[in-house]
Amino acid sequence: xxxxxxxxxxxxxxxxxxxxxxxxxxxxxxxxxxxxxxxxxxxxxxxxxxxxxxxxxxxxxxxxxxxxxxxxxxxxxxxxxxxxxxxxxxxxxxxxxxxxxxxxxxxxxxxxxxxxxxxxxxxxxxxxxxxxxxxxxxxxxxxxxxxxxxxxxxxxxxxxxxxxxxxxxxxxxxxxxxxxxxxxxxxxxxxxxxxxxxxxxxxxxxxxxxxxxxxxxxxxxxxxxxxxxxxxxxxxxxxxxxxxxxxxxxxxxxxxxxxxxxxxxxxxxxxxxxxxxxxxxxxxxxxxxxxxxxxxxxxxxxxxxxxxxxxxxxxxxxxxxxxxxxxxxxxxxxxxxxxxxxxxxxxxxxxxxxxxxxxxxxxxxxxxxxxxxxxxxxxxxxxxxxxxxxxxxxxxxxxxxxxxxxxxxxx
Amino acid sequence: xxxxxxxxxxxxxxxxxxxxxxxxxxxxxxxxxxxxxxxxxxxxxxxxxxxxxxxxxxxxxxxxxxxxxxxxxxxxxxxxxxxxxxxxxxxxxxxxxxxxxxxxxxxxxxxxxxxxxxxxxxxxxxxxxxxxxxxx
Numbered sequence: 001x002x003x004x005x006x007x008x009x010x011x012x013x014x015x016x017x018x019x020x021x022x023x024x025x026x027x028x029x030x031x032x033x034x035x036x037x038x039x040x041x042x043x044x045x046x047x048x049x050x051x052x053x054x055x056x057x058x059x060x061x062x063x064x065x066x067x068x069x070x071x072x073x074x075x076x077x078x079x080x081x082x083x084x085x086x087x088x089x090x091x092x093x094x095x096x097x098x099x100x101x102x103x104x105x106x107x108x109x110x111x112x113x114x115x116x117x118x119x120x121x122x123x124x125x126x127x128x129x130x131x132x133x134x135x136x137x138x139x140x141x142x143x144x145x146x147x148x149x150x151x152x153x154x155x156x157x158x159x160x161x162x163x164x165x166x167x168x169x170x171x172x173x174x175x176x177x178x179x180x181x182x183x184x185x186x187x188x189x190x191x192x193x194x195x196x197x198x199x200x201x202x203x204x205x206x207x208x209x210x211x212x213x214x215x216x217x218x219x220x221x222x223x224x225x226x227x228x229x230x231x232x233x234x235x236x237x238x239x240x241x242x243x244x245x246x247x248x249x250x251x252x253x254x255x256x257x258x259x260x261x262x263x264x265x266x267x268x269x270x271x272x273x274x275x276x277x278x279x280x281x282x283x284x285x286x287x288x289x290x291x292x293x294x295x296x297x298x299x300x301x302x303x304x305x306x307x308x309x310x311x312x313x314x315x316x317x318x319x320x321x322x323x324x325x326x327x328x329x330x331x332x333x334x335x336x337x338x339x340x341x342x343x344x345x346x347x348x349x350x351x352x353x354x355x356x357x358x359x360x361x362x363x364x365x366x367x368x369x370x371x372x373x374x375x376x377x378x379x380x381x382x383x384x385x386x387x388x389x390x391x392x393x394x395x396x397x398x399x400x401x402x403x404x405x406x407x408x409x410x411x
Numbered sequence: 412x413x414x415x416x417x418x419x420x421x422x423x424x425x426x427x428x429x430x431x432x433x434x435x436x437x438x439x440x441x442x443x444x445x446x447x448x449x450x451x452x453x454x455x456x457x458x459x460x461x462x463x464x465x466x467x468x469x470x471x472x473x474x475x476x477x478x479x480x481x482x483x484x485x486x487x488x489x490x491x492x493x494x495x496x497x498x499x500x501x502x503x504x505x506x507x508x509x510x511x512x513x514x515x516x517x518x519x520x521x522x523x524x525x526x527x528x529x530x531x532x533x534x535x536x537x538x539x540x541x542x543x544x545x546x547x
Contacts, residue, residue: 113474250457251450251543255486258479262461269470277475410447 009220013228020232021150021239022287023103023257024096024194024348026280027341029236030254031409032187033243036178038162038170041237043188045171047195048233050391052225053384054196054359055204057366057377059221062208065371069205070301072371073361085361086302088354089198093295095347096199097326098333100288101127102340106257107281111274117335123285124331131289131323136210136309143286149279153238153260156267160245167241178248179411186402186409189395190345193352195236196392199294201358206297210309218375242267257341292330296323345408352399355392363389438493440507441500446547448490449506452514453546455487456539459521463536467529477525484521491518510546517542 032040058069065072074082104123109116134142176184204225213221242263247254254260257280264276293309300307300319307319314320334340363385366377377385403409440448462480465471491514499507520538527535 110475110478113478246461250461251453252457252461253451253454255454256479256482258475258482259458261475262458262465262479265465265470265475266461269465269468270472273470273472273475 009223013224013231016144016224016228017148017232017235020229021147021235021283022096022194022197022290023099023284023340023344024197024351025236026103026239026257026260026284027254027344028187028190028194028348029239030243030247030260032191033240034247034252034254035409036176036184036187037244037248038167038241039174039176039178040184040187040191041167041170041240042173043191044195044233044236044240046391047192048229048236049384050192050196050388051200052229053381053388054201054362055225055229056222057362057381057385058201058205059208059213059225060218060375061362061365061371062205063213063215063217063221064373064375065365066209066214067371068202068209068297068301069362069365070202070298072365074302076365076368076371077361081357082302085357086298088357089202089298090295092197092347092351092354093199093291093298094326094329094333095343095350096197097288097291097295098330099340099344099347100284100291101327101330102334102338102343103257103284104281104288105334106340107277107284110258110261111277111281117337120331120334124327127285127288127292128324128327130285131292131327132313136207139286139289139309140207143282143289146282147279147286149275150235150283152264152268152272152275152279153242154234156264156272157238157241157245159267160242160263162241162245180406182402183406183409183411185398186406189352189399189402190348190409192391192395193348193355193399195233196355196359197348197351198354198358199291201362202294202298203290206294206301206307215375255341288330292323292326295326296320342408345403349399349403353396356389356396359389359392439498439500440494440503442503442506445499445503445506445510448494449510449547452487452490452510452517453543455483455490455521456517456543456546459483459517459524460536460539460543463524463527463532463539467532467536480521480524484518484525487514487521488518491515513542513545 029044061072062068073085077085101120101123104127105116105119108114108119108123112119130139130142208217208221239260243254243260246252246263246266247259252259261273261276261280264272268275296319297307299305299322300316305318306316308316311319333343365371366385367382369376459480462471462476466476491511494507494511494514497507517539520535520542523531524535
């Protein structure tokens, strides 16, 4: 591999790490840490492996069939099931996009002191301009690299001196303490949902087509999915660890987007606070664009429209209109004043309900010789794929009842 | 299929939230509800104290302190208002009275936290820690 290729892979991995965390991860990981300490770290591992398994499949399908997953969903599953998948994914995308935009506005408020309601339209306008002006790879890079400021949480996790023995113990599933079993299960579902959000695989798949991946990029796909998401998972661990160390002993239940930043502030003062806020700003900003584009990709691919960020906006006018409409709808949701953190909790739980509709077609297509030729799933990919699909079905059934019974994890 | 259930569930939850948010009339709080409220207030007090201690140590920015403490204050204030109009279930009147008083103190402290001078921060942090200590 040439130096240029190594650099390209490294840059891709860095942007994947920085782009891994979104508002759902921020909310659920800190709340889980503040409620159950380190006891739910093992769930993050399961979630990260799940997103690696299915993203690798999506990337492979895109590289071999030269078509993104949603393009094939309608063809493979038919109009009815395809439409159900589209509706479910769009509802979740819109809720998530709205929550991320609210998160951007809150971060801007914490940095500037300007009123939240003034910052919402500014946030939407800024994100829309960035989406319009920046080429696809630059959107990934700008938001991914600046999202790396979140690494301050990883360093804070070390600086706050957790009991590493207990941290290690948290990677082993077992009995729990600190809350009821139902609340524990609610967080298991939420953490898995936050790690395996549907928009991530749709965006990854469409991004692979945008980047012009072919069979030569199959190894790049494996490396990016495995290392990028794997290392991104460390940010989730860090958020849970800092919350466990600082919030759990004091009985702090993180209900605000600024609360996780207190951990970096406590560890490193103003520099830590600013790094945390900038990291959160770009992580949720990048996720807002990803959810918005994911919605536009899905719609365009389902209806067979011309699509892609590489196309001139006028050439792919319906695709362009689709992402502009999604931004506008998300703006209308946020401007109502509904709490973005609450919205995040609902969007993550609803995304769990929609997970089977997202992941089953991927599993089917990745096993279909018509599309994949000799690059269908191997035994290992299928074992993981099927096991994860069973897990996904279980959590999809349990998600809403658990949310209602536990009052959104409040017990 | 799960998809058609989504809007129905979302509407149901939205309806329930609207009802809860409307806050029309006073509610009767059970011991369990009071315990939940106490936990929530403790969390706000502890978070406020943490912010005050960090600010006292020069670790926070003025803007972050002002904006974040306002979020804490608004939540505590909403809680204080609903507690002051709530009725207690039999046997929980004393607890409700205690919580209402603490919620009021907490709201006042959090409101002050946003624009407190450096000299006032240590006292404010102690007050917030005291309130947190009195809550379960």
